[in-house]
Amino acid sequence: MALLGYARVSTGGQDLEPQLRTLRAAGCTTIFEEKASGTSRARPELARLLDRLRRGDTLVVVRIDRLARSLAHLLGVIERVREAGAHFRSLGDPIDTAGPSGMLVLQIMGAIAQFERALIVERTKAGLAAARARGRVGGNPGLRARDPAVLGRLATARERTRLADLLPGADEWLGTVRRLRPATAWEEVTRAVNAALPPERRRFTRDRLVRAVRLFVQEGLAEPALLEGAARRPRRDPRARRAMELAASFLRGRPRATLAEVGAELARMGVQPRGGGPWAASSVKALLDRARGTGLLGAEHGQRRQRRMASETRHLRETLGG
Template identity: 45%
Template sequence: MQTLKSTGCSDIHEEQGLGGTRARPVLARVLDRIGRGNTLVMVRIDRRARSLSLLLEVIERREAKGAFFCSIQDPMDTASPQGKFTLQVLSAAVEFERALIRERTKAGREGARSQGRIGGNSGLRARDPAALRKVRLTRHDGYMERLRQSATGWVPHVRRLRPDMPWEDVLRIINAPLPEARRWTQARLLHVVNANIRDGFLPRFVLDCARRRGADDRLPALVAAVIGADPDITLQAICTRLEAMRERAPRGRTSWQLSSVKMLLEKVKTLERL
């Protein structure tokens, strides 16, 4: 803490958890709030992740939002040419690590075959219906568990915005802060929403038809939804979020200005008084 304060960090967070797990809920919230021009500062790289691939994922997510990453006790500052070079070296190391894993897996399989051992499930090789059904159920359970682990990123939005807002807009609000590879499709989101309703984690009314909105109050509703997801968000960050949602400004422009957001905020206040 003291090290971060001494470097001038104004917003300091502490993560409580084991180093071997990928789950970092506090960091996830911080990463969603970081905007263009901000810098994520850590004391040491190994305080964030035990694997290069996980560290690289964090850095790339910040780069995609126009933010920077800096480690105080390591030569890593993506705002500098040296830091960008270090990032390229990390990328190469991650790819090398993956290649080694592939080679070891391939060598292990070939060694087993040479000794007459055939890997896999004998029931699956025989196409036994019971074995096939068990595998399908296991895969489905694992898939749903992975989706539920991401619930903090979408359940609050669904609870807050449905059925007042159509699924298309809810989906864009959920996807706006996410990197391309982790974005939801509407079909996948509805699939996991239905599963959570069946398990009692979400109310059934979230599936009700959305009410129709006029052209004049759709954009204010979107801005209100963005603020509802992050009450401390700045006007500039709202502009960035709307651009990430590919939402056009009131005059049809692809880039957003602070004045446009301020105008919509006034409309939000007017609609709330009605």
């Protein structure tokens, strides 16, 4: 359980030494040193640190402004730390996620970020309504003139808003993406992500999911390898895909069903294995294994089945032995 320090200055002329002394005094044996402006996306040392984190480790900074360039970015980095099973501590602020008070501060900061987004939307609508009432044409003059600086600021603001919208539910989809990419095509990843989302959550399209992952990679919150091209796979028989989806759906509704019961349900729905005939237990098991691999079924279904089969085997042995 290591203490990993992160120190950053904005320019090469600034001195890192005061931060390094403070981090060493706090017990940090490994310190990642960054020279980048607060608005810069290029944070290679921060990316290396996040990849290095292991369960029980703590990321330590002197102040939170040394870590992130915005509240949304800060919350995203801390979410990445939490996913690694690690903690975050700011020596100059009342934040230590290893304790309840630090988590409370983070929850308050998250609520403030949502409040800020709501205020921006409300003020924008009110401003546009007032401008229309005065007969003014809405919009930004620089935007209408296609000023590159204005367009750049607008793109950055939009990305920050998108990031703030994606962060609260990232734990519901990013883990599936990490498990399947880059070996699996985006279409299959999208289906697996949507199958695992709560019913009330907005579904991803393929393009929206790719954009979300690309934004997380840009912010240093996800690994660049996720965006690498997947190897081309031979096209699957659509009937096999339908059989897999139906089997997974049946098992989600009846998690204690046996392989024979799943096969009987497929036959009842008119779904036959390749070559026809009844469903063999091995064929049903192969369908369910593929469903788990694509995220249509959680690993817990397979673990339950293994425990039940072990229990039935013990019962049979006891019966025969008796």
